Amino acid sequence: NAGVTQTPKFQVLKTGQSMTLQCAQDMNHNSMYWYRQDPGMGLRLIYYSASEGTTDKGEVPNGYNVSRLNKREFSLRLESAAPSQTSVYFCVSGVTQLQETQYFGPGTRLLVL
Amino acid sequence: KQEVTQIPAALSVPEGENLVLNCSFTDSAIYNLQWFRQDPGKGLTSLLLIQSSQREQTSGRLNASLDKSSGRSTLYIAASQPGDSATYLCAVRAAGNKLTFGGGTRVLVKP
Numbered sequence: 001n002a003g004v005t006q007t008p009k010f011q012v013l014k015t016g017q018s019m020t021l022q023c024a025q026d027m028n029h030n031s032m033y034w035y036r037q038d039p040g041m042g043l044r045l046i047y048y049s050a051s052e053g054t055t056d057k058g059e060v061p062n063g064y065n066v067s068r069l070n071k072r073e074f075s076l077r078l079e080s081a082a083p084s085q086t087s088v089y090f091c092v093s094g095v096t097q098l099q100e101t102q103y104f105g106p107g108t109r110l111l112v113l
Numbered sequence: 114k115q116e117v118t119q120i121p122a123a124l125s126v127p128e129g130e131n132l133v134l135n136c137s138f139t140d141s142a143i144y145n146l147q148w149f150r151q152d153p154g155k156g157l158t159s160l161l162l163i164q165s166s167q168r169e170q171t172s173g174r175l176n177a178s179l180d181k182s183s184g185r186s187t188l189y190i191a192a193s194q195p196g197d198s199a200t201y202l203c204a205v206r207a208a209g210n211k212l213t214f215g216g217g218t219r220v221l222v223k224p
Contacts, residue, residue: 004156033212040216042214042215042216042217043202043204043214045211045212058211059211090156090157100162101147101159101162102147102159102204102212103159104149104156104157104158104159105156106155106156107154107155107156
């Protein structure tokens with residue numbers, strides 16, 4: 001099993017550009033999440049998907065959109081990137097919503113100039 | 114609002130010493146608490162998951178305790194090794210399907 005995979009690993013954008021961060025898991029997990037990690041702010045939840053076909057906002061959803069394409073894939077889109085979105089983005093998956101161990105992807109490092 | 118705090122933010126110990134990492138949370142209505150390890154430039158790896166009904170979990174040299182009523186968890190790492198150097202984060206899951214993370218404790222084990 002590859003676990004949770006993310007692409008790209010690193011990306012540089014100019015302010016106003018758009019991009020989609022891709023995430024896939026091969027563990028047949030129902031729940032998938034997007035977090036961002038920033039120095040001094042810790043890890044914060046952007047969006048999550050409890051199951052295929054559903055998505056919900058987390059703590060910091062502004063400026064982002066998500067798509068749960070199927071059970072395996074959960075993408076995060078930045079429509080118009082801003083310097084404040086410079087961060088490390090982690091995709092996470094888990095078996096069920098509550099009683100679960102969460103599995104992290106390797107992260108995508110995004111720099112917005 | 115749930116807040117999770119980890120003190121100290123950084124810790125340096127000589128090899129062989131036992132490590133004690135602390136995590137406190139403000140709202141005791143949690144489903145579980147999880148300890149993670151993060152190496153520089155990497156994602157988080159789950160170490161231990163303690164359900165709210167449990168008092169502790171053990172895995173090899175790692176032991177985590179949970180005192181839900183006082184809002185505290187402690188991660189013990191016995192006989193530390195240089196390979197244990199990493200950042201350790203705790204996270205609590207509560208209602209609303211949200212995992213709230215602490216800021217982490219950066220550990221350095223000196224040979």
